[in-house]
Amino acid sequence: MAKPQGPHPGLMLQNYGIVLDAGSSHTALYIYAWPAEKDNNTGRVEQTHSCKVKGKGISSYASQPWKAGESLTLCMQEAEQKVPNKRHHETPLYLGATAGMRLLNMENSSASDKVFQAVEKALQKFPFSYQGARILSGQEEGAFGWVTVNYLDDLCSCCVLTSMRFLSPSQGLETTGALDLGGASTQISFVSDNYDGSESPSNSVTFRLYGNDYNLYTHSFLCYGKDQVLRLALAQQTQSGPRTILDPCFHPGYTEIKNYSVLYDSPCVSGRKPQGAPENFTLRGNGSFGQCQEIVKSVFNFTSCKYSQCSFNGVFQPLLQGPFGAFSAYYFVMNFLNLTDTSIPLDTVKDKLARYCATPWDEVSYLAEYCFSGTYILTLLTEGYNFTFPSSCVYFQIKGSDAGWTLGYMLNLTNMIPAEAPDKPPLPHYVWAVLPICGKVKGQRMLLNTVLQITWIQGLFRRTKAFSQWRVHLWLKDILSI
Ligand SMILES: O=P(O)(O)OP(=O)(O)OP(=O)(O)OC[C@H]1O[C@@H](n2cnc3c(O)ncnc32)[C@H](O)[C@@H]1O
Numbered sequence: 371m372a373k374p375q376g377p378h379p380g381l382m383l384q385n386y387g388i389v390l391d392a393g394s395s396h397t398a399l400y401i402y403a404w405p406a407e408k409d410n411n412t413g414r415v416e417q418t419h420s421c422k423v424k425g426k427g428i429s430s431y432a433s434q435p436w437k438a439g440e441s442l443t444l445c446m447q448e449a450e451q452k453v454p455n456k457r458h459h460e461t462p463l464y465l466g467a468t469a470g471m472r473l474l475n476m477e478n479s480s481a482s483d484k485v486f487q488a489v490e491k492a493l494q495k496f497p498f499s500y501q502g503a504r505i506l507s508g509q510e511e512g513a514f515g516w517v518t519v520n521y522l523d524d525l526c527s528c529c530v531l532t533s534m535r536f537l538s539p540s541q542g543l544e545t546t547g548a549l550d551l552g553g554a555s556t557q558i559s560f561v562s563d564n565y566d567g568s569e570s571p572s573n574s575v576t577f578r579l580y581g582n583d584y585n586l587y588t589h590s591f592l593c594y595g596k597d598q599v600l601r602l603a604l605a606q607q608t609q610s611g612p613r614t615i616l617d618p619c620f621h622p623g624y625t626e627i628k629n630y631s632v633l634y635d636s637p638c639v640s641g642r643k644p645q646g647a648p649e650n651f652t653l654r655g656n657g658s659f660g661q662c663q664e665i666v667k668s669v670f671n672f673t674s675c676k677y678s679q680c681s682f683n684g685v686f687q688p689l690l691q692g693p694f695g696a697f698s699a700y701y702f703v704m705n706f707l708n709l710t711d712t713s714i715p716l717d718t719v720k721d722k723l724a725r726y727c728a729t730p731w732d733e734v735s736y737l738a739e740y741c742f743s744g745t746y747i748l749t750l751l752t753e754g755y756n757f758t759f760p761s762s763c764v765y766f767q768i769k770g771s772d773a774g775w776t777l778g779y780m781l782n783l784t785n786m787i788p789a790e791a792p793d794k795p796p797l798p799h800y801v802w803a804v805l806p807i808c809g810k811v812k813g814q815r816m817l818l819n820t821v822l823q824i825t826w827i828q829g830l831f832r833r834t835k836a837f838s839q840w841r842v843h844l845w846l847k848d849i850l851s852i
Pocket residue numbers: 392393394395396427468469470551552553554555556595596597698699702703
């Protein structure tokens with residue numbers, strides 16, 4: 371007699387979840403799917419589709435809020451096509467806004483409310499199970515980015531660190547830090563063995579792993595995303611209200627007329643607008659990496675630190691402990707500049723960047739900001755966070771599914787982080803590049819048992835209503851096969 375056949379794998383019932391990442395520079399929609407038939411949602415979550423919303427981020431529609439809602443329509447229609455009809459009503463739909471809306475809310479909270487009303491109205495027209503739109507705190511953005519990176523956790527499958535990640539004699543696993551560089555803010559999140567969270571509780575997310583308490587350190591620097599930091603650097607150079615500046619972060623021969631009001635129209639710089647400045651100034655590039663780095667350094671404050679150690683601006687940061695996955699603009703910029711090659715030492719990276727910055731504008735001719743952005747990233751990593759290449763490991767995502775806070779956010783809100791070890795690899799394989807060299811990782815290694823389970827997220831999360839229900843079971847890939 372023929373054996374009864376199970377369902378064809380292609381016909382397996384899937385559950386879906388949709389998250390809209392309303393960033394400062396643009397909005398992106400992500401669809402995630404996981405097998406519906408698994409008990410307790412233990413199947414692996416995969417990103418099945420993404421859609422980049424045309425136009426700028428929703429915070430740019432402050433003066434025409436209805437357009438913020440309209441801007442989402444095409445991607446939402448695409449989502450309607452991609453999620454099977456019969457799953458629409460059960461598919462949760464979330465929108466999380468980050469630094470652009472944080473800034474708008476600081477500047478004009480009623481404008482921010484109107485944008486949210488317009489967005490809600492637009493999203494509720496679709497047949498999904500709408501679960502709300504809100505601004506994420508910087509800590510949430512950092513912590514969910516970290517959850518995503520560690521959930522994906524395919525980080526080292528293609529790089530030299532594979533064996534290093536399982537170094538401990540007791541077969542422990544080291545978690546992976548997360549570095550996110552957006553347009554308006556930047557996040558750093560990692561677990562450091564010698565950090566118990568007491569020195570700076572606002573940077574601490576405490577969680578319990580198999581009977582042991584661990585602390586995630588996370589900090590979000592508002593105004594230190596790459597677009598806002600460019601404003602900070604330009605504000606630095608226009609304090610006397612000049613008509614022309616010679617900017618070393620732009621290519622020789624580059625010229626642009628900049629409007630003072632537009633430049634200073636952001637809470638990151640608005641308090642510093644020079645009195646009596648003319649309407650416009652002319653920015654002329656002179657392409658000097660060294661001088662550019664001096665300007666970029668001047669937007670960091672290294673003078674005050676009331677803790678045992680700080681990154682910058684008086685913000686506590688424990689001893690770095692890697693590896694780290696760097697995504698968003700870290701990847702866009704370093705990939706564009708061809709600087710993700712694992713074998714390039716830091717000095718060579720600097721030489722290459724110096725040559726790029728010095729390239730005349732008529733030989734580059736588009737995308738003027740990469741000299742500035744590359745210089746900012748190197749300065750942020752080495753001077754801001756104190757990465758000591760080549761003794762630290764930073765990986766730039768170079769392909770595969772998108773890393774970011776959205777997956778971690780959805781896993782949390784749907785109580786979906788699996789309670790059992792995954793039975794297949796997570797999202798399609800990540801490929802990461804190492805910059806510049808993966809060497810000895812500083813600090814002790816975190817020792818975990820064969821199964822890593824995050825249960826209660828306490829500390830910061832316990833203090834916020836959104837997290838009062840947080841119960842996470844995070845199983846990291848490969849652990850059972852160690
Ligand atoms: O996190 P926040 O600060 O809210 O901002 P965001 O979410 O909009 O920020 P992104 O990571 O999407 O983008 C960061 C920067 O990279 C730029 N960027 C976004 N997508 C890009 C791409 O595909 N190629 C090159 N640059 C990109 C974008 O203009 C921003 O300056």
